[in-house]
Amino acid sequence: MIASLKSIPRPVIRRFHEYLACLERIRMRGRRWINSRELADVIGMTRSTVRQDVSYLDFSATGRNGYEIEMMEYVITRTLRLEVPAIAVIGGGGELARVLALNSGRRFRAFEIAGIFDWRSSLVGTRVGKWVVRDSECMPKIVRSRKVEIGIVASNAEAAQTMANLLVSAGVRGVLNFSPTPVAVPPGISFLDASMVPALLELVHEVRAGTRKKKASVELGARQ
Amino acid sequence: MIASLKSIPRPVIRRFHEYLACLERIRMRGRRWINSRELADVIGMTRSTVRQDVSYLDFSATGRNGYEIEMMEYVITRTLRLEVPAIAVIGGGGELARVLALNSGRRFRAFEIAGIFDWRSSLVGTRVGKWVVRDSECMPKIVRSRKVEIGIVASNAEAAQTMANLLVSAGVRGVLNFSPTPVAVPPGISFLDASMVPALLELVHEVRAGTRKKKASVELGARQ
DNA sequence: TAGATTGTTAATCGATTAACAATC
DNA sequence: TAGATTGTTAATCGATTAACAATC
Helix, strand or coil: CCHHHCCCCHHHHHHHHHHHHHHHHHHHCCCCEECHHHHHHHHCCCHHHHHHHHCCCCCCCCHHHCEEHHHHHHHHHHHCCCCCCEEEEEECCCHHHHHHHHHCCCCCCCEEEEEEEECCCCCCCCEECCEECEEHHHHHHHHHHCCCCEEEECCCCCCHHHHHHHHHHHCCCEEEECCCCCCCCCCCCEEEECCHHHHHHHHHHHHHHCCCCCCCCCCCCCCC | CCHHHCCCCHHHHHHHHHHHHHHHHHHHCCCCEECHHHHHHHHCCCHHHHHHHHCCCCCCCCHHHCEEHHHHHHHHHHHCCCCCCEEEEEECCCHHHHHHHHHCCCCCCCEEEEEEEECCCCCCCCEECCEECEEHHHHHHHHHHCCCCEEEECCCCCCHHHHHHHHHHHCCCEEEECCCCCCCCCCCCEEEECCHHHHHHHHHHHHHHCCCCCCCCCCCEEEC
């Protein structure tokens, strides 16, 4: 089966990131092989799920040794299309932008921030790590010249929708919302809401309702 | 049917937040009623889904007017157990903590930050908004005396697992991870990973693979 | 009333798990 | 070989959508 022809379900994509983190950690300890049982334990699913997930990759286990760690990392990275770092711009030059910019690119060298933009003249020209906040007016030009794919909404609630609109009209193909308010994007543009508010609300409900199912996952030790 | 006896599926809980945001916005415009079609459009699902979701609430529509906005907001808030604000502490006193602290409590007055903690003596004593960063040693005492429910991991990658361990041993019942690395919690503790890294990776894949369906939703990496 | 919209049951769709022959 | 682990097909489980009688 030519794995790349099947479109990969969202839950599988998400688990690929967990596999990557786990594989990297185990490789650092000098291991070369891993089997489906170990991976299943780490992500808190069954062996079947792991093997099902692997079937989406152009990749096979080597006999009863299980999966070759380095090879699996490579194939997952390629399948996630992360071989070439993604180019992103940040809309909003405040605290949130600072956190995003300073944390980007650490993991897998997966992102490159092509610019940070804001309308507020008090922020334009200030430094955020190695970037200088630029006027939002310049955004379309940069998005075109640097072939920016992703726009990150990192402004306050009031400016969030305006910023999302600007990012889209500047030409990004996907929008990631970190602002504390929901934003809308036109059809054809990928969108993901990663604001912290829904996460907190969800956790509060779970804690208070006491509706936990299985076990917590077994991810031990700090990484990196 | 006594709605409160059924345990509510995770996707429904997540949509309740979207409904709340939408209802609040529409109420502000002076509207009093809303029907399933409008709600379905906003969240990008069918009318059936909306009506199915409503069936988890102790709440009914009033004839062909649809749902009474203010009442629906109240019932959702109660069902999510958000009538009383959740008490949380933040583990880590850097930039990320600042963003979290400054944004908390805005929306629905749902959270209260009982303290911000760090080990680094350079940070202990500094101000973050209206809070003063305290030494991590004091955390267990505060968690007990203020009945803290949620611990937020907002430290850097290196300290993340240690901080998660401290939060759990201090007595929080749920852990929310915002650090750039995966952390593990023992069974019995609710856990949610809201780090920005998986979200970005997921969006990059979607943009590059060109496999979009309708509207993408708020999907966070959750492990029970 | 007539029309529109609901609540609820049944059908569909998709993802996870179980089972097992094939493989090293 | 014997044992362990895979890849894959089938069964199960859960969530979304369709259908329609009941309701205002």
